[in-house]
Amino acid sequence: MTRQRCRGGFLALVSQLSGSLSTMRDGGDVRRQATLGQGAAGRGWWRSGLAALVFPATCPGCGQVAEPVCERCAATLVAAPVAPPPFGVDAWVAAFAYQGVARELVARLKYRNARVALAWLSGAVAGAVAERDGFYGGSGIVTWVPTTPSRRRHRGFDHAELLARVTADCLELPVRGLLRRLPGPPQTGRDRSERRTGPRFTARLLPSPASVLLIDDVSTTGASLSAAAMTLRANGARYVRAATVARTPIQATANYCHGE
DSSP states (O other): OHHHHHHHHHHHHHHHHHHHHHHHHTTOOHHHHOOSOSHHHHHHHHHHHHHHHHSOOBOTTTOOBOSSOOHHHHTTOOBOOOOOOOTTOSEEEEEEESSHHHHHHHHHHHHHOOGGGHHHHHHHHHHHHHHSTTSOOSOSEEEEOOOOHHHHHHHTSOHHHHHHHHHHHHHTOOBOOOEEEOSOOOSTTOBHHHHTTOOOEEEOOOOSSEEEEEEEEEESSSHHHHHHHHHHHHTTEEEEEEEEEEEOOGGGGSSBOSOO
């Protein structure tokens, strides 16, 4: 039920855009109708949704028209490999192994701003959280592992924030931006040894004892999750649980990795 609820998010987006376009034709201000966010990130929502109306999304597995993946290719998705939580993280779930269709869906959102996959991926994350007995008690704060401010400005959005906000809505939990990522090289494209130190963060002071659900797209070594979790703990978090769209299979992390 959780995943079905999230998948309805794109249909709601299409409905909002249709209403916005009607308002534009009538001479109204489309920005008052398309309440899809502020600034560059909000404009990204609008542009991506409009593109989806004009150019139907295709399945990353077979190329057929699908939003965002056809049933046949969805059946090829592989469960996330078993892995212990990174240091500082109490528990960790992931929806899929980072390969094949799952990898391409993440890439479409992260690098191409293809929002048609957002509700589907967020629903998968929320489903993984809800299906894990004792993973969370239905309370706490949802936050995300942020990109750097410079990369956010360049892209116009932070894909981890988008995932966190929709996942929080699915789980009916509050969501807040608690972390700020300090300047540094991206984890993407670095080998396993280079990733071990992880990025650096600062965090808002939290009321103690706070329980935090940390969201990210992909984890390879767990360095980003660990660094974020330890920063949250230093600022008042008592429990930090993590949920990611995907987890990289161990054999794929030996030399070159794409996740964090």
